[in-house]
Amino acid sequence: MDEYFNLLMDSVETPGDVNFRIEWKEGRGRCLVATTTIQPGQIIFREKCVVKGPLHNTSPVCLNCLSKVSGEYKCSDCYLPLCKPECKGDHQTFECNLFQLAKNKIDISDFTPACPLYQCITPLRCLLTRDNWPEKYIKIKGQEAHREKAEVGEHWSICQTNIVDYLIKSWKLDFSRNEINHVIGCLEVNSFEINLVKGGRGRGVFPLLALLSHSCVSNVKYVYEDTEDGGWMTCAATVLIREGEELLDHYISNLESTIRRRQFLRHTLLI
Missing domain, CATH: 2.170.270.10 (SET domain)
Known part of the structure; x- marks a missing residue:
């Protein structure tokens, strides 16, 4: 301890x-x-944020400042929407390189309803610390996930489809189901809602x-x-x-x- x-x-x-x-x-x-x-x-x-990202259920947002987007601007590398071309930050640090590998570019056309893609972003950022920033990953992994009481219900099923299966089957990422589910549990139990300067809302670790x-x-x-x-x-x-x-x-x-x-x-x- x-x-x-x-x-x-x-x-x-x-x-x-x-x-x-x-x-x-x-x-x-x-x-x-x-x-x-x-x-x-x-x-x-005062504690520095380890990882931050979108809320679990959100309409499309800028993957840097988490403010709402209209689709007017998209990342020049992976084509996911941003609030403006130069607003890359966390997006470029974490998932941008991964989404550049997509054979068929991800196309978001409706910017009003919740978009399932964004459910995987914050868990993915936490997972990517494993190989790139191991000290951050240890901090995340060391949190309680209480999975024994979480693995039931509709929410759990949605997470398995939109996060676990999506990252393993669609993106062929080298993370086990156990690793991904532990991160999901840690975020559910321990993350804090945050408000960013530009008006975006998200969650931070x-x-x-x-x-x-x-x-x-x-x-x-x-x-x-x-x-x-x-x-x-x-x-x-x-x-x-x-x-x-x-x-x-x-x-x-x-x-x-x-x-x-x-x-x-x-x-x-x-x-």
């Missing part, structure tokens, strides 16, 4: 000495615990932040900052946190109804 914690800290900044650690608690698993008193409003850590346990009465808050170097999430205390107390997040807004929160938490905590 200490080795994994040290690896995660490679992508983390703190304003002073590290004032938290990873602990294992029965019934909760890994969590973050304060090692000293943390004052209200105090920044605890922040493995340290994902260790926060849930409480309807949380004691921290986090804010995403979209930056040119990949984006950062800042975690700060909202109340006094004493030594030995957990750092607690709330996975859904308290403004939602009790029924809605129970349904969401049952799905999120058990998949």
Whole structure:
């Protein structure tokens, strides 16, 4: 656990000495615990995004800034839509080279409904770190996926067709079904929705932040900052946190109804 914690800290900044650690608690698993008193409003850590990409269900978006696209501009290399020709960034870093290999170029003509192609993009970016950025892949792989409770239902079947089978059978990628499904589970359980400067919405991987346990009465808050170097999430205390107390997040807004929160938490905590 200490080795994994040290690896995660490679992508983390703190304003002073590290004032938290990873602990294992029965019934909760890994969590973050304060090692000293943390004052209200105090920044605890800033974590750099490991990988970001589109939401699972989305209409076509720019694969760099994740803003909506109309099809007016397309990548000059793989022909997938971008918001403008020079907006490549993450797309060029990750999947562009792969999609250039398509014998028949992917043609998206309807830009209003959700497009199944985009379901595979964020999992694919996570998988591509295995051979290109192994330290990132270890951070992703080390997260909980809770697959034993996720492998049921319509959503699971859709993921097998639109992500697993698509990457293995259509693209002949050298990833096992187990590897792909683990990444899918990690994203379902641990990713955070992010808002980018240009108005795009997506999800990002922040493995340290994902260790926060849930409480309807949380004691921290986090804010995403979209930056040119990949984006950062800042975690700060909202109340006094004493030594030995957990750092607690709330996975859904308290403004939602009790029924809605129970349904969401049952799905999120058990998949």
